[in-house]
Amino acid sequence: xxxxxxxxxxxxxxxxDQFSEAMAMIDGWMGCTAxxxxxxxxxxxxxxxxxxxxxxxxxxxxxxxxxxxxxSPWIPFxxxxxxxxxxxxxxxxxxxxxxRGIQPTFTWASxxxxxxxxxxxxxxxxxxxxxxxxxETGAAVDVHLDRSLRCGSLLLLIGWCxxxxxxxxxxRLSDPLMPGAHAVGSATFYHRPDVxxxxxxxxxxxxxxAALIDCSGFRRWSELGRLPLIVEPEGDGKARATSVELCLxxxxxxxxxxxxxxxxxxxxxxxxxxxxxxxxxxxxxxPQTAVAASGLFAGHxxxxxxxxxxxxxxxxxxxxxxxxxxxxxxxxxxxxxxxxILQLAKSCLPLELIVVNNSPELFSETFHILxxxxxxxxxxxxxxxxxxTNLGFSAGCNLGAQHASGECLLFHNNDLFADSVGDxxxxxxxxxxxxxxxxxxxxxxxxxxxxxxxxxxxxLTTAKAGAIPLFNxxxxxxxxxxxxxxxxxxxxxxxxxxxxxxxxxxxxxxVYAHFEDFDLCLRAxxxxxxVRVWDDITFYHAEGTGSVAPYHLSGTTSHxxxxxxxxxxxxxLEGMELPVEYSL
Numbered sequence: 001x002x003x004x005x006x007x008x009x010x011x012x013x014x015x016x017d018q019f020s021e022a023m024a025m026i027d028g029w030m031g032c033t034a035x036x037x038x039x040x041x042x043x044x045x046x047x048x049x050x051x052x053x054x055x056x057x058x059x060x061x062x063x064x065x066x067x068x069x070x071x072s073p074w075i076p077f078x079x080x081x082x083x084x085x086x087x088x089x090x091x092x093x094x095x096x097x098x099x100r101g102i103q104p105t106f107t108w109a110s111x112x113x114x115x116x117x118x119x120x121x122x123x124x125x126x127x128x129x130x131x132x133x134x135x136e137t138g139a140a141v142d143v144h145l146d147r148s149l150r151c152g153s154l155l156l157l158i159g160w161c162x163x164x165x166x167x168x169x170x171x172r173l174s175d176p177l178m179p180g181a182h183a184v185g186s187a188t189f190y191h192r193p194d195v196x197x198x199x200x201x202x203x204x205x206x207x208x209x210a211a212l213i214d215c216s217g218f219r220r221w222s223e224l225g226r227l228p229l230i231v232e233p234e235g236d237g238k239a240r241a242t243s244v245e246l247c248l249x250x251x252x253x254x255x256x257x258x259x260x261x262x263x264x265x266x267x268x269x270x271x272x273x274x275x276x277x278x279x280x281x282x283x284x285x286x287p288q289t290a291v292a293a294s295g296l297f298a299g300h301x302x303x304x305x306x307x308x309x310x311x312x313x314x315x316x317x318x319x320x321x322x323x324x325x326x327x328x329x330x331x332x333x334x335x336x337x338x339x340x341i342l343q344l345a346k347s348c349l350p351l352e353l354i355v356v357n358n359s360p361e362l363f364s365e366t367f368h369i370l371x372x373x374x375x376x377x378x379x380x381x382x383x384x385x386x387x388x389t390n391l392g393f394s395a396g397c398n399l400g401a402q403h404a405s406g407e408c409l410l411f412h413n414n415d416l417f418a419d420s421v422g423d424x425x426x427x428x429x430x431x432x433x434x435x436x437x438x439x440x441x442x443x444x445x446x447x448x449x450x451x452x453x454x455x456x457x458x459x460l461t462t463a464k465a466g467a468i469p470l471f472n473x474x475x476x477x478x479x480x481x482x483x484x485x486x487x488x489x490x491x492x493x494x495x496x497x498x499x500x501x502x503x504x505x506x507x508x509x510x511v512y513a514h515f516e517d518f519d520l521c522l523r524a525x526x527x528x529x530x531v532r533v534w535d536d537i538t539f540y541h542a543e544g545t546g547s548v549a550p551y552h553l554s555g556t557t558s559h560x561x562x563x564x565x566x567x568x569x570x571x572x573l574e575g576m577e578l579p580v581e582y583s584l
Contacts (some may be wrong), residue, residue, distance in 0.1 A: 014048060023046065044078055047082065051082050142163075143242040149253075154264075156264050158267055165233045167186075184286075187209045191274035265553060268281055297509070300391075308386065308387055310384075318378075323349055330547070347424045353370075358392075360387060404497065408428055413541070415544070435498070439494040439495070439534065451477075455485065455521075457487075468563065471569065488533050514558040
């Protein structure tokens with residue numbers, strides 16, 4: 001049993017005036033486990049029990065060594081009571097001054113005046129609601145939780161409150177019995193017309209909220225009691241208690257990471273849809289909770305990586321190994337990819353087409369589309385890797401690369417096609433001719449206007465999440481803006497298989513999709529590996545028609561991954577000349 005558990009059990013005995021039993025429990029545990037007496041909170045509870053039992057001198061000997069290194073105001077407070085019992089008012093006064101603030105009902109003015117302590121002793125059990133950091137001011141905030149969910153170290157709270165606060169307000173859980181043990185997260189507030197109607201308030205007021213709290217500061221949730229929920233309004237600096245107390249061990253645990261992300265990203269999307277600008281909605285994530293969410297997603301990918309069905313549709317053996325493996329990652333219908341597949345089939349190159357299906361419910365449709373091209377010509381191998389769940393674009397590309405046998409990997413969006421068959425031949429040829437580089441081509445909208453001639457980064461001037469500067473990807477050439485190309489889009493990226501594996505593939509810490517291409521190209525740039533975007537090779541991009549993302553992933557993952565990207569690459573990007581600055 002841990003010292004925390006012993007502390008809580010002994011405290012319960014003390015609250016019930018069973019002081020001898022509490023002392024016996026602590027002393028017996030120390031003897032059985034060979035524990036020393038360096039735990040300040042155990043020393044605190046032992047001293048309290050000894051003092052209540054009339055063994056005041058022993059209580060003083062136990063607790064006095066912790067006075068100068070005390071991490072909690074409870075220790076000088078208890079020492080003050082010990083000195084008071086020993087008839088030492090001057091020492092008691094000094095201790096109470098050190099503990100100032102933990103007991104709001106103390107009349108400190110009278111203590112200052114006559115150098116005496118509080119008139120009566122304060123039973124330990126009466127102080128449970130007082131935290132080590134006294135932060136509650138004003139009346140408690142009336143908060144109602146509709147749903148609470150935890151996954152890993154993350155706690156998601158969804159509900160409403162009678163007072164409307166701004167997005168970015170902090171929520172905190174603090175353990176009153178363990179100084180320094182706390183959990184902090186941020187919230188986004190959004191419209192709740194149902195609540196406003198019930199309260200007789202205008203529908204546009206933001207009384208609904210979602211808060212994402214990082215609870216990694218708590219080690220053993222099962223040993224925590226009911227913790228008060230504190231809110232610190234954005235820009236106010238004064239924290240207030242709420243009407244909610246939470247026992248983390250009683251909160252429903254979601255063992256499915258995709259379902260947890262569906263809830264968290266879903267309410268993020270609801271916040272955007274209710275009229276918030278995306279920077280305000282993004283305040284749901286702090287840097288800490290964003291990194292925790294990224295780690296949770298990466299762990300999910302690692303656990304589910306091998307859950308895949310491999311279907312090779314081509315029955316005729318290849319005469320020669322493929323020079324390129326063209327990898328599509330499917331989310332939604334695969335129909336948009338038919339023009340590209342027709343062009344690739346006509347290219348006469350020895351090719352391997354691999355479709356990573358992140359929409360298992362559409363496997364039958366995809367199978368029938370691809371089966372029509374199976375064995376249509378020699379040296380064209382077609383396969384489907386069917387996933388049980390959506391692991392995102394990065395993991396899909398990496399899975400395709402893992403099963404590929406081509407010298408070159410060509411990552412290809414479904415809604416992309418070349419101006420001619422010769423463009424595919426040129427792009428693959430240049431990737432094979434310069435294997436120590438990343439290759440792409442100019443992309444145009446289907447109306448012929450320039451979409452991009454590569455990517456650069458730009459700092460967002462007004463869109464910020466807390467104190468973290470945000471950087472965004474910028475399509476060079478769109479709107480006639482020119483800048484240094486530092487990356488190419490993952491919608492069309494040709495790279496030799498050995499180089500791709502050397503770089504470690506796409507980052508699987510990216511939450512589903514967006515910014516994985518930038519991340520890979522910046523890692524390559526750190527090693528002096530160039531990015532070539534060819535202006536004499538033309539592709540058309542029917543942007544937005546190649547995939548249909550679920551509601552909770554649409555318009556959300558780009559923002560959280562922008563924050564993750566900025567956290568990871570901030571130092572590098574700040575050292576580069578990024579002439580274009582703009583706001584989204």
